Each structure stands twice: as structure tokens, then as C-alpha cells.
Amino acid sequence: MKWIITGLSMLLSVAGAQAAGCGGTQGLPDWARAGTYRGTLGPLPVSLSLDPKGESRYFYEGRSLDLFLETGRAGNQLVLQESVRRELGGDPVVTGCFTLMPAPGGLKGTWQAPGAARPQEVTLTPLDAGRLPLRLPLSPGLSALRRDDPLAFLKLNRPWVTLTGGRAVREPLSGVTYPRVPGASGALNAALQDRQLRHAADALDCRALLPEAAQKDPQEGYTLRAAITLSNARLLSLREDVDYYCGGAHPDNWTQGVILERDTGRAVPLTTLFPKLSAARQKTLYLSGVKTKVEAECLDVLREDADEFTAHLSAAGVNLTPSDLPHVVSACAETVTLPYAALRGDANLNSPLVKTLYPK
Incomplete structure (x- = not known):
């Protein structure tokens, strides 16, 4: 998802460069360095990430x-030109201009909206996100977010809302909800939190790319549906379905299967459980199972283009969903369930994880 967001923001930046600018020229002052800052713009608290x-x-x-x-x-x-789109299909317009200089303890300068009578004062100091207290349980993903994307960390590092007797948690800013397992190990809960973190960050990025008129529309943006599909003594599996529209040419969607080891929270590759279930064999079994579920046109598409699959587990078997179809034929991506009995010859039957799928 992140590459889509980055690509769209680059398009907005190029379009913004064609608008009436802030009076700056290309290039950067010698002192400008990448960094994250926190401070005030007029009376309002702001955080800024500078990447020259x-x-x-x-x-x-x-x-x-x-x-x-x-x-x-x-x-x-240093001149920073702020641009936004007002409406879908509209060009970006300049909505503010930062003019900044180094100062003791950070950066100082002004921000001014086009046509405003006077600028507002800006004061920024470097942010060391590593010194910020954690409002969520420590997890690998939270640590990585604090290190790699301090702005996203500032937004998401706050108490989340526990729902339905501890079986789900909602991140309040993005609204992204993700399942939990009451009584689960700390490692598994950390893995579930980390998946939710990634979705929440993408959801906020997606909404930021929408034109102003669409940012408050609940029908636009990024919607996640995540559900536990298998939970046994050693394995937890989920299916994630995402629909998103971030202001580009068209809406899009994707499905992701997740298989986790219950004790450690580690991701379990499908081939760890079923070593003989190669990509080619997955396609063969998938096409055999899907031919009664789709029309002839979709079957032709799947034969030609479906070469990669995402997998989740359920009580009925291994569920395969194509993950590489072009957008125009993504509706053909039916899920096919391969019964465990049919996969016994592909399975690592000596694995304690696999034994939970083949009870005696």
C-alpha cells in the first residue's frame, strides 16, 4: 500500500509545482537536513517531517x-510550499508557505496563507521520538514506526479502544478495527497490534491524499475488514480485506491471508506447513477448484494471470485467493478452499503445527 500512497503524493507535488508558488526556487539551502520537528504554527501545535x-x-x-x-x-x-486539492478532479492549489531558518534549538520562521494580511510565527525543535513515552504495549512494529516514521508514531501512539469483551480493538484516529484473542500470549497480541498499526498508518495516509471535500466522507478512504478464520492450540489465521480510494483514477482492493504461530506470534509461511504446495501446485489445485465458481471469461483470466496467491486457514482447509490480478479483472479473484484431506500428501505431518490440522 505504501508505494501507492507515495506515488500519489508525488503526483500531487508535481501538480502543485505548476500552481502559483511561494516565491522559492529549486534547490535547498546548504544547512537543510532531513529530520522531524515539533513545535507551533501560530497558537497551534504541529509536527513536521523535512526530507530534502x-x-x-x-x-x-x-x-x-x-x-x-x-x-x-x-x-x-528554506521555503516549503503547502498544496491541497479542494475537489475530486481538481488541481492542487497553494494553501500556505513556510519560510524557515536555523535558530538556536531548532528552526524559526513564518507560515502565511495566500492573501493573508500577515504571517504567523513558526517555532520548531528537533523531535527525538525515541524519548517519547509509549502509550501502547511495546511491539516490534511500534518500535519500527517510532524509528522510521515519527509522524505516524505521534498519531498512533495513544490508547486504543477495546471492544466486544476484548475480541477486537479500534484505533481511534483511523477507525481501523482488528481482532484480538482474549488470554493470548503477549507475543501474539504484539503481532496483531503490529498488523493493525500498518493498516491504521495506511488508512491515515490514504485519507490525507483525498481532496478536502472527500476527507470527511465515510465512503471514501481506506476500509479494512479483518476476521479470525482459524484458532487452535498452535495456529491463528486471519483474512484481511481492504477497499480503498485515495483520490486516484479508481478505487481498488486487495486480500491478505495471515497465518501466525500462536505462542510466538511469528508469521508461518504456507510452505512451512505444506512443503510440497509450491506456487505451480497451488495454481493447479486452485484452477481445478475454481472452474465451477466462475464464468468462462474469468476462468480464462485466472488461467492466464493468476500466478500468486495469498493463503489463510479455516476449519475446512487452506483457502487460496489470487493476489496478482490486474485491477480491471480483480473481480475474478474468487477464493478456493483446498480440503486438508486433499493436501495430506503435501503436508509436513511431523510438524506440531500441522498435527493440529489433522487430529486423530
């Missing part, structure tokens, strides 16, 4: 949606 070679962005901490910035210079001043 890539994507710069900031957000008002009371709103938590990123605004994208183009970098430039005016003499020795």
Missing part, C-alpha cells in the same frame, strides 16, 4: 492528517 530529497509533510496535531510540502529556497531561507 523526498517527501516533506506536516500535520496539525489536533487534526492528524498530513499536508504535503514541496521544498525550495529563497536565498539562504
